[in-house]
Amino acid sequence: MKAFLREALEAVEAAGLRRALHPLTSPQGREIVIDGAKVLNFCSNDYLALAGDPRLAEAAAGAAQGYGFGAGAARLVCGNAGEHEALERELAQVKHTEAALLFNCGYMANTGIIPSLVGRGDAIFADKLNHASLVDGAVLSRADFYRYPHGRMDVLEAMLKKTGDVRRKLIVTDTVFSMDGDVAPLAELVVLARKYEAWLMVDEAHAFGVLGPTGGGLVEATGTGDRVAVQMGTLSKAAGSYGAYVAGSRDLRDFLINTARSFIYTTGLPPAVSAASRMALKLMAHEPWRRTVLLENARKMRTALQGAGFDTLASSTPIIPVMVGDACRAKDISCKLLLRGIFAAAIRPPTVPVATARLRITVTAAHTDADIARCVEALKDVS
Numbered sequence: 001m002k003a004f005l006r007e008a009l010e011a012v013e014a015a016g017l018r019r020a021l022h023p024l025t026s027p028q029g030r031e032i033v034i035d036g037a038k039v040l041n042f043c044s045n046d047y048l049a050l051a052g053d054p055r056l057a058e059a060a061a062g063a064a065q066g067y068g069f070g071a072g073a074a075r076l077v078c079g080n081a082g083e084h085e086a087l088e089r090e091l092a093q094v095k096h097t098e099a100a101l102l103f104n105c106g107y108m109a110n111t112g113i114i115p116s117l118v119g120r121g122d123a124i125f126a127d128k129l130n131h132a133s134l135v136d137g138a139v140l141s142r143a144d145f146y147r148y149p150h151g152r153m154d155v156l157e158a159m160l161k162k163t164g165d166v167r168r169k170l171i172v173t174d175t176v177f178s179m180d181g182d183v184a185p186l187a188e189l190v191v192l193a194r195k196y197e198a199w200l201m202v203d204e205a206h207a208f209g210v211l212g213p214t215g216g217g218l219v220e221a222t223g224t225g226d227r228v229a230v231q232m233g234t235l236s237k238a239a240g241s242y243g244a245y246v247a248g249s250r251d252l253r254d255f256l257i258n259t260a261r262s263f264i265y266t267t268g269l270p271p272a273v274s275a276a277s278r279m280a281l282k283l284m285a286h287e288p289w290r291r292t293v294l295l296e297n298a299r300k301m302r303t304a305l306q307g308a309g310f311d312t313l314a315s316s317t318p319i320i321p322v323m324v325g326d327a328c329r330a331k332d333i334s335c336k337l338l339l340r341g342i343f344a345a346a347i348r349p350p351t352v353p354v355a356t357a358r359l360r361i362t363v364t365a366a367h368t369d370a371d372i373a374r375c376v377e378a379l380k381d382v383s
């Protein structure tokens, strides 16, 4: 095994694809201390700048004092804390659905929901750029798996037509694509789903708290809630907390409680984590300026980057790719930025397709105009 591990690591190193962990010794925020150096942070998903908000920590601490820390068991045993059910009711309100169910994280939600809904002999249709957790959920389900090129509704329709007599069809898509920052054509997807009698599942991980009049996501923004059967999202990004949810009908919730293996066979979240998420939902509702500033910052960053000649694909959200192409070059630019006090992660294959390595710049509600200008100037210097 020793030789196998060494050779594998040398191969990823030679391809410029080796990944490594960098120790963080500060709270999350616009400035963080990483590898011992203070840097401006342009790579978190903490869109509303809530992860480091002391009110979330206080809510968690209060709940931990009241309930203790660990959940003790799976929720179906004795780990079903009141905090979890209260959060689920509040999530259903934010998502305008009958019900919601918590999962321990987004990865577990997607790998639990999909195999519950479809199996052998069924078909899944997925955008090629969907998140890895949706891909893994599809693989686990053993259903036939059809992937259409990014955003290509004509190809999706052809696939749906071809598989007309399949028992169950599930279309699955990110609503905001995590590495490209563009949005799914949801209005077209709901039409195709209805026309071909397919179910539609969306992953709102990067849209929840960001899009829609109250931060409910792209489904809220497009008014398509009654035609999207399964709305999944996470609490680990804009909500600044941890955990994930699925929102939909009461029957969907009950069905998943009875079938989703990543819900059934795992310990419940610590109740304190749900308490922090509840505080985040409260702040999302009472401090709408966070979303306004976030979207304005995203617009400013995108405009400045495009003005400087960078290719930002079709981004229209706080996720703004700066395309580089070559993985080694992307890593090199990211390292040079770090030396100038700017943290922008290089995203390389297999997270993105070969030859599309990029810097994934994200802005939050905490960035200032000066921060944005500093980032763009540094990028111009080192590119």
Ligand SMILES: Cc1ncc(COP(=O)(O)O)c(C=O)c1O
Binding pocket: 105, 106, 107, 108, 110, 131, 133, 174, 178, 203, 205, 206, 234, 235, 236, 243, 244
């Ligand atoms: C689109 C998408 N779905 C799901 C996940 C997984 O969510 P979590 O970090 O809560 O496991 C992520 C993020 O990592 C994501 O970007």
